[in-house]
Amino acid sequence: PGVVNVIGGGVAYDPAVGLGEVLELRKRGVKVDAENFRLSAGAHLVMPWHKRLDAAREKADGKNAHGTTGKGIGPCYADKVSYRGIRVGDLYDEAWFGERLRINLEEKNKILTQIYGEAPLRYEQVFDDYRRHADALRPFVGDAVTLLHDSIAAGRDVLFEGAQGVMLDVDLGNYPYVTGSNSCALGVPGGTGIPPRALDRVIGVTKAYATRVGAGPFPTEDHGKEGDRLREVGREFGTTTGRPRRCGWLDAVALRYSVRSNGIDSLAVVKLDVLRGFRTLRICVAYDTPQGRVKAVPATAPGLFAAKPVWRELPGFDEDVSGVRSMAALPANARRFVEAIAEECGAPISLVSVGPSREQVIHLDAAA
DSSP, X not given: OOOOEEEOTTSEEOHHHHHHHHHHHHHTTOOOSTTTEEEETTOXXXXXXXXXXXXXXXXXXXXXXXXXXXSSHHHHHHHHHTTOOOBGGGGGSHHHHHHHHHHXXXXXXXXXXXXXXXXXXXXXXXXXXXXXXXXHHTTTEEOHHHHHHHHHHTTOOOOOOOOSOGGGOXXXXXXXXXXXXXXXXXXXXXXXXXXXXXXOOOEXXXXXXXEEOSSSOOTTBOOSHHHHHHHHHHTOBOTTTOXXXXXXXXXXXXXXXHHHHHTOOEEEEEOGGGGTTOSEEEEEEEEEXXXXXXXXXXSSHHHHHTOEEEEEEEEOOOSOOTTOOSGGGSOHHHHHHHHHHHHHHTSOEEEEEOSSSTTOEEEGGGOO
16 A cells, blocks of 8 residues: 556556556456556657567577567667657657657658568557557556655655666677666666665665576576576576576676676575575686686677686585575575675675565575
């Protein structure tokens, strides 16, 4: 009660997907209305051509495809920075929206038909669909920037949640194998209108191992039975696509880079329970590269492709940790592994999850 969920202006928002989620929540008996859900008028809309272009480019790239989700995110952000974007608030000025739509379709239909051999999109169909979306979204749309500032001024707690991660950030990540936005703590000011000084704590979230969806360098990936086991036990399949995630061991080099670049105050280490039964647990603490051993993430994708992990190996644990609620009660080897993560990445750990439920959490500041 009293919690307001806000989608900020930095988000690429697909109204068909968003409204589908609203309907699904309501079917489950969850109240969703203007009191507890707000959508920034400044959020950019995912349009039909974004998804069409996403799929067509992936198909054309063949073996060099990036492995995107196919949800049109990259093309949406490309339109945003090339002044072609359409924002949520644009839907409520029919003439303005219609003109923005016309300009886009004149360009995008040429690309779809002449470059990719795809069928064109019909103006009337897209116009009518998005006007219907506008009517359904109207109760939720507003000035999210003012709402957030007023909430902070009133002393309310405000929690910002990012998606994906630092190594997928368009500026800080393994470019070009990234998403289209700043998907880390640095994206909060630009994506919400809240100044950096308003953030009083940054919590990084990392699995006790490493995963990746799609193409791109992954130095600690395990291509053998242990990687398969991590995927099976950890249920590592893409949230959006359902694709099997690539799995491997924790990369403290990338984690240390994330901690430093984001000003992370503490870490939440999740899925520790997935590591039960492994004889040896591994943490990558450096890379061997053609230029020598380094403890920093190479600046280019080819550099990271060439990097070989330098391992710190620790003994595994066989005990069931799902019922543990304090660090002191963790098996010694599990506790040493968590402590090694903190040591290698340079940030304290404030939370450890030992199972999928909200209750299966160790709060270190409260641990005995």
